[in-house]
Amino acid sequence: MTRVYIGLGSNLEDPRQQVSDALLELDDIPASRVVARSSLYRSDPVGPPGQPDYVNAVAALETELAPETLLDALQAIEQAHQRVRKIHWGPRTLDLDILLYGDHIIDSERLIIPHAWMLERNFVLWPLAEIAPDLHLPDGSELRRHLVHCPLGTLERIPL
Numbered sequence: 001m002t003r004v005y006i007g008l009g010s011n012l013e014d015p016r017q018q019v020s021d022a023l024l025e026l027d028d029i030p031a032s033r034v035v036a037r038s039s040l041y042r043s044d045p046v047g048p049p050g051q052p053d054y055v056n057a058v059a060a061l062e063t064e065l066a067p068e069t070l071l072d073a074l075q076a077i078e079q080a081h082q083r084v085r086k087i088h089w090g091p092r093t094l095d096l097d098i099l100l101y102g103d104h105i106i107d108s109e110r111l112i113i114p115h116a117w118m119l120e121r122n123f124v125l126w127p128l129a130e131i132a133p134d135l136h137l138p139d140g141s142e143l144r145r146h147l148v149h150c151p152l153g154t155l156e157r158i159p160l
């Protein structure tokens, strides 16, 4: 079993519902079990201006799936949410990213893990810290030390 962290994001078609539904749909991934879910967070869009705010969250999964098999399962969930891949960093119905896959460092055609921008994105780091405050990254660094360089800013936890 490998502990994996998944980032979720949406800014189209009722983002709050998209992310809440996806958090439950992660339970249907074979050979895997969701062990933690963060709160939902409202975040300012990073990327092209003029797009709606995002809702973001992070989930922890224990899985026996290989990274690319897990990616296939996540992409199937994205497809079911009718995600349209159009503009780079543009609006999306549902985005599911593998942030961390155990202590593995992966650089393949389909996957870069740890996720390329995760240390600079408050909408990734803060939800991750909510469910894994004592986490260490594959390079041995402490997650809580990265938070210092990635302020909460306007990120807001959405009350239940």
Ligand SMILES: Nc1nc2c(c(=O)[nH]1)N=C(CO)CN2
Pocket (backbone or CB within 6 Å): 008, 009, 010, 043, 044, 045, 046, 047, 054, 056, 089, 090, 095, 123
């Ligand atoms: N706040 C926020 N901004 C984004 C996000 C996201 O999840 N949250 N995802 C993007 C494309 O992956 C681009 N910009």
